[in-house]
Amino acid sequence: MVFPEYRPRRMRSTASFRSLIRETHLSADQFIYPIFVMPGKKIREEIPSMPGVFRVSVDMLAKESKECLDLGINSVILFGLPEKKDSMGSGAHAKDGIIQRAVRELKNKHPQLMVVTDVCLCEYTDHGHCGCLIDKKVDNDATLEILAKTALSHAQAGVDMVAPSDMMDGRIAEIRAALDENNFESIPIMSYAVKYASAFYGPFRDAADCAPQFGDRRSYQMDPANSREALREATLDVDEGADILMVKPAVAYLDIISKLKDEFDLPIAAYHVSGEYAMIKAAAANGWIDEEKVMLETLLSIKRAGADIIITYYAKEIAKLLRK
Ligand code: PBG
Secondary structure (H helix, E strand, O other): OOOOOOOHHHHHOOHHHHHHOOOOOOOHHHEEEEEEEEOOOOOEEEEOOEEEEEEEEHHHHHHHHHHHHHOOOOEEEEEEOOOOOEOOOHHHHOOOOHHHHHHHHHHHHOOOOEEEEEEOOOOOEOOOOOOOEEOOEEOHHHHHHHHHHHHHHHHHHOOOEEEEOOOOOOHHHHHHHHHHHOOOOOOOEEEEEEEEOOHHHHHHHHHHOOOOOOOOOOOOOEOOOOOHHHHHHHHHHHHHOOOEEEEEOOHHHHHHHHHHHHHOOOOEEEEEOHHHHHHHHHHHHOOOOOHHHHHHHHHHHHHHHOOOEEEEOOHHHHHHHHHO
């Protein structure tokens, strides 16, 4: 059927009709809200390059996440700023480390909140790389053991799910084994399976103070030019025991989200990262775009591409908008 018999505009004439045939919906319970935790007491400081996002001390966490729960956002992902950094990132798995304390505090105050932790070393190493160094190179196999120890320490603190973001080869299997050996077989792994070496992480690195002190992350994070490699990375993680596959960043990689959704039957997560958030904020602050509409359209595009779960700094704002 072609024009004039078929007229697509017929079904766009009213708001009710448009909503009747709408294919994609956003819902608060599919968002994960990232929270940066820092040492100290009664601290809640705004991150300059991420307006509306705060670094909070452990004692402020319960309040920060209560706001999420009240808005129907059931999950948070934690990133930690340790008191001290060292070459091996030992703060990442310290029993009384910042994340371990944060997890205990949150599970104690809000048992119903789903607490996810980022498992990586870059926030804990003094050189800012995601693994430990041998001869100034990030050593894959030596890093695996530290990552597994880190994930295990999060599990012992009571975390609901771990999310390794380091991009070392073989880390999913290593973490799965460490969890299983210690009776944490029911804790799922959300793998940052396809994580690109992206310039969109800039504001996050300010927030978490984790920019590499030399070189860059291109020897472990993926080349933005590659898409078939994404399938290989995801296949490996599935075989090693990942429960959820993540693509990161989101908007510049919608094709990758869509590919993974077609190829795999695991839930797909997408990380709408700091730079993607900051760009909208900056343009909106200049009055160049309508923030609400652009936020909605952006998150909708991520969902439409195939993401089941979206990690976003906009979680609270979009949840508020969806309530209206
Ligand atoms: C840690 C990590 C990073 C992000 C999430 N986990 C930074 C990086 O890899 O450099 C970025 C998230 C964001 O930009 O919002 N490896």
